[in-house]
Amino acid sequence: MFHPFLRLCSFAGWTRCFPTAAVRALFPLLLLAVPAGVYADPGLETGLEPDELAAVIAELEPEIRRAMVEGRIPSLTMALTVGEEIVWARGFGESNLRTRTPATPETVYIIASTLKTMSATVLMQLHEEGHFELDDPVGPHLNGVRLEGEDPERPITFRHLLTHTSGLSGGFSSVPVWADTVPTPIDQFLVESLEIEGPPEEEIRYSNPAFTLIAHLIEEMTGADFREEVERRIWAPLGMTSTAFAPTPAMEEILAVPYRPDADTGAQTPVARVRFAEWPAGGAWGTVQDQARWIMASVNGGGLGETRLISEETAELMQTRQFDEFTGPMGGWWTTTRQGERYIAHSGSVGGYTAFIHGNRDRKLGVAILTNGQRAHPHLVRLSFLATDLLAQHGLDGTRAQD
DSSP, X not given: OXXXXXXXXXXXXXXXXXXXXXHHHHHHHHGGGSOXXXXXXXXOOOOSOHHHHHHHHHHHHHHHHHHHHHTTOXXXXXXXXXXXXXXEEEEEEEEETTTTEEOOTXXXXXXXXXXXXXXXXXXXXXXXXXXXXXXXXXXXGSXXXXXXXXXXXXXOBHHHHHTTOSOBOOOOOEXXXXXXXXXXXXXXXXXXXXXXXXXXXXXXXXXXXXXXXXXXXXXXXXXXXXXXXXXXXXXXXXXXXXXXXSOOHHHHTTBOOOEEEOTTTOOEEEOOOEEETTGGGTOOEEOXXXXXXXHHHHHTTSEETTEESSXXXXXXXXXXXXXXXOOOXXXXXXXXXXXXXXXXXXXXXXXXXXXXXXXXXXXXXXXXXEESOTXXXXXXXXXXHHHHHHHHHTTOOHHHHTO
């Protein structure tokens, strides 16, 4: 749940993530090692011309296979959205290398830190309901949880938590799913482990505990379990029926195995599934089609069709830079502008899995990717920009689709 994307590839400087010339030279041979993908109809009729989409996919699929080889990604599922439609979804590679199980859009992966954008949206719903103002100190809302070391002259506010400027430490404390112990309950974790490393607005400290604190705040304000609130307020309204904090038996049947290349041999090796105390920061599982529904709602101003999660004004606020000296907007989204067009994105990584969601706000285009590849962020960033660029180049524009 740490933030390797920030170290590996700047969102604004994504071109630095293109593969090396040496690897590109090997691509024609290595490509043969990637099994054919399995296509699944997302079940939605589109108003798009088939030739337009076919042209996009014809250029995109070879790059997906190349990214899998160069990123050593065993399987990858990807979905594209235009306006309020999932126009394409497909799986590539194998979700279980031992059984040679092909990945499909129904394959389940951990969605990791992409969950942060959903947790932040629930908190912003409570803001719209009048529970707090963004620059209010969070302390009075914590009910028993103390922020040891907080400077009363510079208190931590809701805006600080949502922009990773609170001064709270990072943190990722995991235990194997099969261990005898379970992750520490939220309140106990916050009392025992919450640590302030510096004053707010001093620097960006990507903080999983900050989002654990957000979960606690949601529970205090609603009187309900955080997991129930996320499901009631986000997943259910958007029809995200294959996303859960604990995989159901049906989800476990199609759960991708997490892999990591062996340091000595390079061979893909399965790694332990983990749970972690900071689970509200990214401890949920789902499918790429559900992730596509989420990015659609996000680039469409906080809603889909008749479903509205937050107002368009709040959605705009969440996707806007909050501090001149820091790049982060509200609610965990990363933003950049390319050729005058605005983009949002978020990645996630937990041992043996990498996730990415990405959208073009001005054209209302979206990309969702889930993998069982280790730290594959640079390759997923490149694919996501390529996908939205190709959609735009071939005339697929979500604003046009809604006219």
